[in-house]
Every structure is written in C-alpha cells, then in structure tokens.
Amino acid sequence: MAKCDTCGNDYDKTFTVVRDGWSGTYDSFECAATALAPTCAHCSCRILGHGVEANEQFFCCAHCAEQAGHSALVDRV
Template identity: 55%
Template sequence: MAVCEVCNNDYEMSFEVRAQGAVHVFDSIECAAQRMAPTCENCQCRILGHGLQGDGQFFCCAHCARQQGFSQLVDHA
C-alpha cells in the first residue's frame, strides 16, 4: 500500500502519476486533480479539460481569458 500525497490516506489501490521527472502517489482522481491540475487565473477553478493558455497563464474557458485581457483566445468546438 502507498500513502496519498494529498490526503495521506494509506490505500491498497493507490496509483502513481509520473510527470516532469517526478513520481506522485494518489488514492483518487480527485486528489490527483487537486495536486496536478492547473488553476484558472480568473475564476480559480481547477482546469480538468483542455483549457486555454496565454502568455504563460492558464484559463478554463475563453470567457475567463477575455476577463483577463486575452481577447484572441477562443474555446475549441
């Protein structure tokens, strides 16, 4: 068993995520999202989909990007 790095739960079905040369251990997708997913610069929600990026900033949608002055960013259809 391994201990989740977010909630410290010692869980027999924990899993590893390898990203940027580091290994992370989680007990749920929720904990993985809390640690790994970027946060929208405008509304601070976790970005679990594609999101948008402008000048190194992450946004959950074009509306939030526009609120921060990135009018050139558009949602994908």
C-alpha cells in the first residue's frame, strides 16, 4: 500500500499524478485537488474549472476578479 501525500492515509487504491517532471500520490480526487488546484486570490476557494487570470493571479470567476480590481475580465459563456 502507498500513503497519500496530502492526508497520509495508507490506502491500497492510491493513484499517482505526474506533472512537469513532478509526481504525487493520492488516495482521492479531493486530496489531489487540495495539493494541485490553484487557489482564488480573492475568496481562497480551490479552482477546479477554468477560472480567470489577471496580473499572474488566478480567480475562480470574473466576480472575484472584479472584487480584486480587475473589471475587464468576464466568465466564459
């Protein structure tokens, strides 16, 4: 069995994610998302969809970007 890099659970169904030469082992999608998904610069939620980006900052939606002073961004329609 392998241990989850996020929570430390020793589990027989872990999986490995490889990205840019780095790898991590997780026991659930939730733990993988906690480790890998960016965080909204305004509300701090995990960005699991496309999100928006301004000045090298990531936001979960255009509303949060606007709250942070980036009014030109719009959500995808």
